[in-house]
Amino acid sequence: MEPVGILTKLILAVLVGGVIGAEREYRSKLAGFRTLIMICLGSTLFTIFSRFIASPTEVSRVASNVVVGIGFVGAGVIFKGDNNRVNGITTAATIWVTAALGVGIGAGYYVISFLGCAFVLLTHIGFPYLEGLIDKANRGRTYKIVFPYPEFDEQSFDKIFKEYHLKAKEGYQSKKGAWIVGEWLVYGRQKNHDRFIQHILQESRIEQFDF
Incomplete structure (x- = not known):
């Protein structure tokens, strides 16, 4: 893998994680700008490293371990708030999907990763209006x-x-x-x-x- 290709993936990971993180930071969520950049960048690096240090049959195993590992990070933002309501589940899910986008970028699936990023933003920005209508009903x-x-x-x-x-x-x-x-x-x-x-x-x- 050429250094230019690796650098491109790292830059894209920072951009995707930064865009999603900026939206979360604007809404004052626990996992914000820097956190989601690091998650997306880390997932991309693990995927890139798996191409060098793992055999072809073990590459998918490294990616699956990223999914397991990111679950611990997501669990850290889930907590019980007032009136016994569980908070942070949406933030945990955002961490999970951001890691998936990082894996996609590291594997070279840029179009799918950017589409996934767009759908994440659509969910966070557009769907609260629909959620409000359901809540009123x-x-x-x-x-x-x-x-x-x-x-x-x-x-x-x-x-x-x-x-x-x-x-x-x-x-x-x-x-x-x-x-x-x-x-x-x-x-x-x-x-x-x-x-x-x-x-x-x-x-x-x-x-x-x-x-």
Whole structure:
């Protein structure tokens, strides 16, 4: 392999990783500009080195080990946030696909790698709008309500959810002094959530309402 060809691959790896990383950096994600450049460049280097140090039958094995190794990096950006929500999965997937693009560049599949880069950008830039429409149609929200018993009970709130065309998929209640603390994960249209929130805010017997 000629030095010029190797240099070209390294430059392309920096460009592809940089473009994807710049978009992630703009959105203040954990894996940003420099991180994704290093991931794409590293994957390209591993693929190039495999052409020199491995036999023809072992080249694919080196690439497969890149996939396994990058999984540890991706796992490092996944964490549990507020309300027990898991965050960082999209960033981890971006790390994974950026490594795949680096392998493609190292193997000389430039067109496929650039097309893959374009689709990654389309997913990150264009799809959030579509995701927002889906979220409005069926949005999940967690409600924590502290209410007096027996004036209210679990069935009371189930009826109110149904009244506003909302569906509670998970819930639990616990007793705290003279009050019952209830928490529900509720799905439905955004406008129905808004109507439900206004209903609860106007209920003077509710001690606490987190939404």
